[in-house]
Amino acid sequence: MKAHSGEVGVFVRIRPTANFADDLIECLPDGQTVNICHKRDSRKSHDSKKSQLSCWSFRLEGVLQDVSQEEFYARVCRRVVLGALDGYNGTVMCFGQTGAGKTYTITGSTESYKQRGIIPRALQEVFQEVEKRTEHAFSVYLSYLEIYNETLVDLLSPRRCSPHPSPHSMVVMEEPGRGVFIRGLSLHLVHSEEEALNLLFEGEMNRIIGSHALNRNSSRSHCIFTVHIESRSRTLSDAKYITSKLNLVDLAGSERLGKTGSEGQMLKEAVYINKSLSFLEQAILALADRRRDHVPFRQSKLTHALKDSLGGNCNTVLVANIYGEAAQIEETLSTLRFASRMRCVRTDPAVNEHMDPAAHIKKLQKDIQRLKEELSICNKLANRPSISYESLSEAQLAEINNQVQRYLEGSLEEISIVSINQVQAVFAQFKLAVQEQEQKVKAQLCQTFNLMEKDQGANTAAIKEWDTTGSTEDVEAGSLGGAGQLPKNANRPSSTKAKTKKSREKPSQNKTQRAGSPVTRKRSESASKSKLNSVQTPEKEQELPEPDTESQDTQESQPPGNEPFNPGSPPPKEEAFEVFKVGQGSKINCILKENKAVLLERRTLLRKLTDEVNAVKREIDCTTATIQQHKELRRDQGQYLVMEGEPQLQEPDATLLKKLRELKARYRQRYDVLGDIKAEVNYCQHLVDQCRVRLLSEFENWYKKSFLVPEEELDVTTEKTLTEEDADEQLPPHNPSSESFYNARYRTLKRRNSRALVFTPVQRNSSGQRRLPPILPVT
Numbered sequence: 174m175k176a177h178s179g180e181v182g183v184f185v186r187i188r189p190t191a192n193f194a195d196d197l198i199e200c201l202p203d204g205q206t207v208n209i210c211h212k213r214d215s216r217k218s219h220d221s222k223k224s225q226l227s228c229w230s231f232r233l234e235g236v237l238q239d240v241s242q243e244e245f246y247a248r249v250c251r252r253v254v255l256g257a258l259d260g261y262n263g264t265v266m267c268f269g270q271t272g273a274g275k276t277y278t279i280t281g282s283t284e285s286y287k288q289r290g291i292i293p294r295a296l297q298e299v300f301q302e303v304e305k306r307t308e309h310a311f312s313v314y315l316s317y318l319e320i321y322n323e324t325l326v327d328l329l330s331p332r333r334c335s336p337h338p339s340p341h342s343m344v345v346m347e348e349p350g351r352g353v354f355i356r357g358l359s360l361h362l363v364h365s366e367e368e369a370l371n372l373l374f375e376g377e378m379n380r381i382i383g384s385h386a387l388n389r390n391s392s393r394s395h396c397i398f399t400v401h402i403e404s405r406s407r408t409l410s411d412a413k414y415i416t417s418k419l420n421l422v423d424l425a426g427s428e429r430l431g432k433t434g435s436e437g438q439m440l441k442e443a444v445y446i447n448k449s450l451s452f453l454e455q456a457i458l459a460l461a462d463r464r465r466d467h468v469p470f471r472q473s474k475l476t477h478a479l480k481d482s483l484g485g486n487c488n489t490v491l492v493a494n495i496y497g498e499a500a501q502i503e504e505t506l507s508t509l510r511f512a513s514r515m516r517c518v519r520t521d522p523a524v525n526e527h528m529d530p531a532a533h534i535k536k537l538q539k540d541i542q543r544l545k546e547e548l549s550i551c552n553k554l555a556n557r558p559s560i561s562y563e564s565l566s567e568a569q570l571a572e573i574n575n576q577v578q579r580y581l582e583g584s585l586e587e588i589s590i591v592s593i594n595q596v597q598a599v600f601a602q603f604k605l606a607v608q609e610q611e612q613k614v615k616a617q618l619c620q621t622f623n624l625m626e627k628d629q630g631a632n633t634a635a636i637k638e639w640d641t642t643g644s645t646e647d648v649e650a651g652s653l654g655g656a657g658q659l660p661k662n663a664n665r666p667s668s669t670k671a672k673t674k675k676s677r678e679k680p681s682q683n684k685t686q687r688a689g690s691p692v693t694r695k696r697s698e699s700a701s702k703s704k705l706n707s708v709q710t711p712e713k714e715q716e717l718p719e720p721d722t723e724s725q726d727t728q729e730s731q732p733p734g735n736e737p738f739n740p741g742s743p744p745p746k747e748e749a750f751e752v753f754k755v756g757q758g759s760k761i762n763c764i765l766k767e768n769k770a771v772l773l774e775r776r777t778l779l780r781k782l783t784d785e786v787n788a789v790k791r792e793i794d795c796t797t798a799t800i801q802q803h804k805e806l807r808r809d810q811g812q813y814l815v816m817e818g819e820p821q822l823q824e825p826d827a828t829l830l831k832k833l834r835e836l837k838a839r840y841r842q843r844y845d846v847l848g849d850i851k852a853e854v855n856y857c858q859h860l861v862d863q864c865r866v867r868l869l870s871e872f873e874n875w876y877k878k879s880f881l882v883p884e885e886e887l888d889v890t891t892e893k894t895l896t897e898e899d900a901d902e903q904l905p906p907h908n909p910s911s912e913s914f915y916n917a918r919y920r921t922l923k924r925r926n927s928r929a930l931v932f933t934p935v936q937r938n939s940s941g942q943r944r945l946p947p948i949l950p951v952t
């Protein structure tokens with residue numbers, strides 16, 4: 174069936190009445206227009222009749238008055254039902270005031286086959302079509318949802334068999350590819366019309382029936398009966414299958430609160446109903462306004478549940494039920510206004526096509542086989558030697574490896590290649606050779622610079638370890654206090670701590686070297702004597718160029734025995750890290766390298782300045798010592814020149830003191846600069862650390878995504894159909910096609926009676942005798 178794209182189909186159905194207001198309601202012969210004239214405030218106002226009368230004209234897809242259930246179904250619903258069998262979602266929704274005939278239209282009479290409504294007719298049509306369309310295998314499921322006072326109730330829940338069925342928690346959900354669905358709502362697989370009708374009547378029986386001032390047994394809830402259809406081709410071994418949802422919606426009455434005279438529970442119900450219908454109207458208005466990109470579907474359970482059933486890719490039909498009496502003219506007007514708004518909603522129906530993954534894989538495997546056969550025919554025709562397109566054996570791989578090695582050494586001029594498989598294997602061997610080469614170079618570099626981390630474990634741990642060591646160096650290099658403050662002790666605790674840590678990590682030979690270093694000894698001695706503390710100069714080995722942080726000590730981090738990588742498991746992290754650095758992580762790696770270069774340059778400057786400051790410091794110490802010696806010498810020789818009672822300094826002492834002042838000034842000035850450079854080094858170090866952390870975290874993410882596939886298994890809950898009850902007695906059918914209808918009805922009645930006997934002992938009449946609740950709504 175072709176998609177009926179365009180507007181929502183809107184029909185008006187007028188409930189027959191002996192008091193039809195001919196003077197107020199006029200149905201035009203075109204069958205599409207209804208004119209309403211409404212006298213306003215006629216009781217209060219005494220103006221001329223003309224001024225009181227207001228008229229409206231509503232043009233819809235069809236105005237149906239005095240039409241049978243059969244004709245109504247054929248004109249309004251058949252195309253939607255057939256569309257659902259073709260894979261289009263469909264919705265038929267009845268809207269109108271209480272008692273206007275919504276339930277009559279949707280469900281109809283459950284007692285009379287002729288008076289049956291849309292749902293039983295749709296079910297009959299579905300199963301007749303399923304029988305006709307033999308080229309497809311259909312699966313039909315049913316669900317029946319009631320929304321009562323904003324509570325979702327499963328009318329077909331197996332739990333309903335208890336005397337006090339409590340609506341277990343159901344939630345309106347949305348999932349990409351699945352659309353809107355109700356979590357917790359039972360789905361029932363049905364194989365025949367009779368099975369389906371059984372469930373419909375069962376659901377009807379469970380529906381909450383309340384008495385009301387206007388209509389004693391009107392339903393006070395919204396009901397959505399859904400037929401879920403899935404069809405697969407029997408003839409084509411196609412991976413595609415189609416699904417559809419046919420929603421048949423009976424909305425609660427849209428009466429005004431004041432008019433109904435409701436109170437208590439009824440008033441509460443009416444408030445909920447009016448609220449949800451008003452939200453429905455808001456959603457319709459938003460849907461009709463193409464400039465709006467947000468539709469408030471989530472305001473109520475009704476609109477949320479109907480989100481993908483109002484327009485969109487769905488064949489949607491709205492039936493506006495009106496009650497043609499003068500007393501109901503206000504409600505009639507408001508129903509028709511709602512209907513004409515709904516007409517502005519656009520629909521764009523589309524088939525819900527899906528791919529069956531298992532069938533898809535089978536199809537692809539078949540394709541591969543066919544292509545292989547074609548290829549081998551082509552090779553035969555082209556007189557090519559028989560080429561295998563299967564995966565290469567171990568012997569073949571070893572041969573390729575051998576050829577690549579000889580090619581690299583220069584003893585082989587050409588590598589013979591006849592298939593894509595071989596090309597890939599050759600490239601893989603080249604890659605391996607390059608990696609081995611890289612590892613060798615790295616190992617050599619590490620040995621040269623004596624920077625190998627002997628106790629490194631896995632590669633990431635190694636990187637982190639190196640990072641820690643790197644930061645320790647920085648602490649040592651710049652162990653200054655705040656800018657402008659003179660440091661208190663050359664051998665600061667941080668420095669000692671760093672050294673201790675380092676000595677733990679380094680081989681013992683390094684420890685001995687450093688402990689015995691005359692430079693260190695000299696410094697610490699000098700520092701202990703000094704009043705002004707000297708700045709800690711970076712150790713000799715720290716002055717070595719910083720190694721490539723991201724390069725792993727592959728020799729050490731490789732698994733024992735240097736075993737080849739098993740293609741079934743993720744690659745070793747250090748190998749993956751090398752790949753990541755030149756691939757996806759190249760940008761951040763590049764920034765890291767640049768930052769490190771700047772850091773290195775700043776550190777070099779820091780060291781220079783440190784040396785300079787320390788040199789000045791030594792001169793200060795020297796000058797101070799000389800002055801002290803002079804003082805002691807003069808004291809011993811009594812060579813003081815006394816002028817005006819104050820000791821006067823001799824010429825050489827004055828020069829020395831002047832020099833000392835200058836040295837101290839220089840010291841302070843250089844020290845300030847040193848503080849600034851230290852701040853810069855810290856900042857650069859911070860940036861380098863940030864880059865390093867980022868590189869590592871991006872690498873971890875990439876590694877996880879690329880090699881560690883999460884195992885998520887879907888929980889598929891299978892719904893069981895209700896157990897069929899024994900009921901062999903059958904009512905004589907009126908005609909063969911009504912057999913299912915009466916059988917189902919009879920079963921439902923039987924069930925109802927037996928359940929009522931068991932579960933309703935409290936319902937007794939005034940004389941204390943047991944009273945069974947009514948089986949069906951009084952029609």
Ligand SMILES: Nc1ncnc2c1ncn2[C@@H]1O[C@H](COP(=O)(O)OP(=O)(O)OP(=O)(O)O)[C@@H](O)[C@H]1O
Pocket residue numbers: 187188189269270271272273274275276277278388390391392393424425426427494951952
């Ligand atoms: N087209 C019709 N032909 C014959 N009877 C009708 C028609 N429409 C409605 N009725 C009768 O009118 C009465 C009220 O109809 P119905 O219960 O369907 O109203 P409703 O709109 O569903 O009310 P509520 O909102 O309370 O559920 C019923 O007895 C029904 O049989």
